[in-house]
Amino acid sequence: MQTGDLSRIGSREYAREVAHLWDRLLGDYEVSQIGVRDIVYQSWLRCKKIGVDPLKRAAPKAPPLARPTAVSEARLRAVVHASLNSVAPYLSEARSVLIGSGRTGNLFFVGGDTHLSEALAENSVVAGATWEETKIGTNAIGTALEIEQKVLIHGEEHFCNAGKPWSCAADVIRDPVDRSVLGIVDLTGPAEAVALRANALISALVERIESELSRLDLLDRINLIDLFHERKRLGEGLVVVDRRGLIIRATSQSPLEAANIRQGEYLAGLKGLSSDKWTLDLTHEVLHGAEVEWIAKDDEVIGAAIHVSPRPIQAPARANLPTPLKTLQDSAPSQSLLVQKAAILAQNSLPVLITGETGTGKDVLANAIHLSGPRARKPLISVNCAAIPRELIGVELFGYVEGAFTGTRRGGMSGRIEDANGGTLFLDELGDMPLDVQPYLLRVIETGLVSRLGESRQRQVDVRIIAATNQPIEQLKDDGRFRSDLYYRLNGARLHIAPLRQRRQDIPALAERIYAQIRKSDQSRPLDRDAIDHLMTQDLPGNTRELRTKIERYVAGLPIDDDALKPPSAAAGTLAGIERDAILGALARHGGNVGLVSDELSIPRSTLYRKLAEYRAKGS
Numbered sequence: 149m150q151t152g153d154l155s156r157i158g159s160r161e162y163a164r165e166v167a168h169l170w171d172r173l174l175g176d177y178e179v180s181q182i183g184v185r186d187i188v189y190q191s192w193l194r195c196k197k198i199g200v201d202p203l204k205r206a207a208p209k210a211p212p213l214a215r216p217t218a219v220s221e222a223r224l225r226a227v228v229h230a231s232l233n234s235v236a237p238y239l240s241e242a243r244s245v246l247i248g249s250g251r252t253g254n255l256f257f258v259g260g261d262t263h264l265s266e267a268l269a270e271n272s273v274v275a276g277a278t279w280e281e282t283k284i285g286t287n288a289i290g291t292a293l294e295i296e297q298k299v300l301i302h303g304e305e306h307f308c309n310a311g312k313p314w315s316c317a318a319d320v321i322r323d324p325v326d327r328s329v330l331g332i333v334d335l336t337g338p339a340e341a342v343a344l345r346a347n348a349l350i351s352a353l354v355e356r357i358e359s360e361l362s363r364l365d366l367l368d369r370i371n372l373i374d375l376f377h378e379r380k381r382l383g384e385g386l387v388v389v390d391r392r393g394l395i396i397r398a399t400s401q402s403p404l405e406a407a408n409i410r411q412g413e414y415l416a417g418l419k420g421l422s423s424d425k426w427t428l429d430l431t432h433e434v435l436h437g438a439e440v441e442w443i444a445k446d447d448e449v450i451g452a453a454i455h456v457s458p459r460p461i462q463a464p465a466r467a468n469l470p471t472p473l474k475t476l477q478d479s480a481p482s483q484s485l486l487v488q489k490a491a492i493l494a495q496n497s498l499p500v501l502i503t504g505e506t507g508t509g510k511d512v513l514a515n516a517i518h519l520s521g522p523r524a525r526k527p528l529i530s531v532n533c534a535a536i537p538r539e540l541i542g543v544e545l546f547g548y549v550e551g552a553f554t555g556t557r558r559g560g561m562s563g564r565i566e567d568a569n570g571g572t573l574f575l576d577e578l579g580d581m582p583l584d585v586q587p588y589l590l591r592v593i594e595t596g597l598v599s600r601l602g603e604s605r606q607r608q609v610d611v612r613i614i615a616a617t618n619q620p621i622e623q624l625k626d627d628g629r630f631r632s633d634l635y636y637r638l639n640g641a642r643l644h645i646a647p648l649r650q651r652r653q654d655i656p657a658l659a660e661r662i663y664a665q666i667r668k669s670d671q672s673r674p675l676d677r678d679a680i681d682h683l684m685t686q687d688l689p690g691n692t693r694e695l696r697t698k699i700e701r702y703v704a705g706l707p708i709d710d711d712a713l714k715p716p717s718a719a720a721g722t723l724a725g726i727e728r729d730a731i732l733g734a735l736a737r738h739g740g741n742v743g744l745v746s747d748e749l750s751i752p753r754s755t756l757y758r759k760l761a762e763y764r765a766k767g768s
Contacts, residue, residue: 157302166304174202188305191286195307200285204308207272207284221250222448224330227360229257231353236260247334253280253290271310284308288316289332296320296329303339315339319350324362326392368450372396375443375453385456389415391449444636470520479661482651486643494521499638502616504645507693510616511576518572523612526571529564534577542585543601552602565598565609572612579619586631593637649687656680662699673703673737705733731759
C-alpha cells in the first residue's frame with residue numbers, strides 16, 4: 149500500500165494491523181510488508197537497523213544555542229515564525245498545532261491549540277527538541293527530512309511510543325536556488341484525526357515561506373552585485389559568491405576563466421558547506437592565498453568577496469608615490485608592499501582596518517592614506533574610542549540637538565561623523581568601542597545617513613572610514629564583544645604593521661627621520677652610528693613611540709636608556725648628577741652660549757647662572 153485513502157489510514161482496523169506488524173518486527177519475526185505503507189515500512193527498517201529505542205516516550209532535546217549554527221537558518225527561522233504565527237491562532241478549533249524545524253530536525257516553532265500543545269509537551273514536542281528519525285524513529289518531521297519529500301505518519305505508524313498518540317503531516321522547505329532542504333513545516337493533531345486533510349494548508353505555507361526566502365535571496369543577490377561593482381575598481385581579480393558558494397560575479401581575467409571561475413558556477417570545493425567551514429585551500433589553486441572579505445547583512449553572512457592578486461600589487465612607481473606615502477616608504481623600507489597597497493587603497497573609499505601593536509604608527513598610516521587620496525582637501529577627523537567615556541561616545545560620534553538631555557549647548561552640536569563629511573573618519577582603538585554604539589555606526593556605514601541624538605531627521609553624509617586596533621579583533625568578534633556585522637563592513641581591506649623587533653632593518657631610517665623632526669638646531673648632538681647600532685639591539689616593545697622617546701633623550705644629552713653607550717659620570721647616579729651632565733653637555737655643544745642652553749633645556753637663564761655658580765663652587 150502506498151498512500152491509501154484517508155478512510156483506510158484512519159480506520160481502527162488499519163491501526164490494529166499496523167500495531168501487529170510493528171510487534172512482529174520488533175520481535176524479529178518474519179513480517180510481510182502487506183498491510184503497511186512502503187514509506188512507513190522502509191523507515192521502520194532503518195530505525196531497527198541503527199537501534200532506535202521503540203519504547204521512547206519523549207524526544208531528546210538539542211543543546212541550547214545562542215544562535216543557529218547554519219548561516220541560513222537564522223533567516224529560515226524568522227520567515228517560518230512570521231508565516232506560521234499568522235495561521236496558528238486559528239487552529240484551536242481544529243485541535244492542531246503547527247511545527248517548524250530546521251534541517252537537523254531541531255524544533256524552533258510550536259504554535260496552535262494551547263491545550264494540545266501542553267499534551268504534546270509530554271512527548272517533547274517543544275522548541276529545542278530534536279525529531280530527527282535517527283533519534284526518535286519514524287515520524288513525519290524526521291522521515292520527511294530523511295527522504296526529502298512530503299510525508300504523512302499516522303498514529304501506530306510511528307516507530308517510537310512518543311509519536312503513537314498523534315497524526316502528523318510534514319512537507320520540506322527548500323532553498324530557492326539549489327533546492328536543498330532547509331527545514332520542515334508540520335501539522336500535528338490527535339491520532340483520531342487524519343492530518344493529511346491539512347495537506348493543502350501545509351503546501352500553501354511552504355509555498356509562502358519559499359516565496360519569501362526567494363525574495364530575500366534576490367535582495368542579497370542585488371547587494372552582492374552592487375558590492376562587486378564597487379569593489380572591482382581596485383584593479384584586482386575579484387570573485388563574489390553567495391553563502392552557498394555560487395559565483396554571482398567574477399572579473400574576466402584569464403587565470404580565473406582557465407579555472408572555470410565564472411558567473412553561475414559553484415566555486416569548486418565549497419558547494420554544500422556552510423560559510424563557517426569555508427577554506428580557499430579547498431578551491432582551485434588560483435585562489436590559494438586570496439583575501440576573503442565576508443559580506444554580512446543583519447548580522448548574517450550572505451556571501452563573500454574574494455580578492456585575487458595573480459601577481460604582486462603594482463603600485464605607482466616610487467617616484468610617483470604621493471608624498472605622505474613616499475615619506476613612509478623612505479623611513480620603513482621593509483614595508484614597501486604595505487605602502488604600495490595603501491597607495492591603491494588611497495584612491496577609493498573602501499573601509500580600511502589597520503592592525504598592529506601599540507606604537508607601530510597606525511595613525512600615521514591612516515593620515516598618509518587620507519592625504520594621498522581624492523579626499524585630501526577634506527577633513528580627517530580622529531576619534532579615539534578608548535579615550536572617550538563610555539556614556540559620551542555616542543554624543544561624540546553622532547552629536548545632539550538642543551534639549552536632547554540636560555546641559556545641552558544652545559543650537560545643539562554636530563558629531564564627529566558629520567564633521568568628517570566629504571573626508572575621512574579615523575576610529576582609533578576600535579576594539580574599545582561599546583557594543584551598544586556599534587549598531588548605530590553600522591547603520592551610518594550601510595545607509596550613509598546619520599541622526600543626531602534627540603532628533604528624527606536623517607542627514608546624508610559621505611565619509612570614508614579607516615579604523616585601527618591593537619587588539620585581536622577576530623577574537624573579540626568570536627567572543628561576542630564586537631559585532632560581527634560591523635567587523636565585516638569595516639574589514640574591507642586589511643593593513644597590518646609589523647612591530648619593530650620584526651623589522652630591525654627599518655630602525656636606522658626611522659631613527660634618522662625622527663631625529664630630523666626633533667633636533668633643536670644644527671648644533672644638536674649628532675645621531676651617530678654607535679647610537680643607531682645600540683637602538684637596533686633593543687626589542688622596543690613600545691615600537692615607534694618608544695624609539696622616539698629614546699631619541700628625544702639622546703638629543704637632550706641624556707643616556708638613551710639605562711644601558712647607555714657611554715657610562716655616565718659618578719655624579720650621574722642621582723637626579724642632580726643627571727641634571728648637571730645635561731647642563732654641562734648642552735653648554736659644551738653651544739660654545740658656552742647660556743641663551744641657547746636655556747632654550748634647549750627649557751630652564752630659565754637665572755636658574756642656569758645659579759646652577760653654574762654652584763658647580764664652580766664645588767670645583768666640578
